[in-house]
Amino acid sequence: MSIAEGVAVDGHIIGAAGVTAGLDAALVLVSLLRGAAAAQEIQLAIEYAPDPVFHSGTPESAPADVLESIQKKYEPIGTARKTEAIRYASINHAVH
Secondary structure, three states, X not given: OEEEOOEEEEOOEEEEOOHHXXXXXXXXXHHHHHOHHHHHHHHHHOOOOOOOOOOOOOOOOXXXXXXXXXXXXXXXXXXXXXXXXXXXXXXXXXXX
16 A cells, blocks of 8 residues: 555555655654654654655644644753753853
């Protein structure tokens, strides 16, 4: 069964032809194992949208529930990065 151009699923075997088809195949595998929303979250996280299996590669094209889910998952990471950047800037500024 062909899922997307360059991706085929035959029972327990998923085949892909090419680099982007490999990414598409990985998204198909995730969707089979964890559901379409999980695959769409990954696609959005890596901002992959050349001719995707799912249309969630950008914040503008992602379904609202997928965008909200990924924002909640990445919020702690963003907060930690901001805290570290402020800490680094304060140390760097104090040294110079």
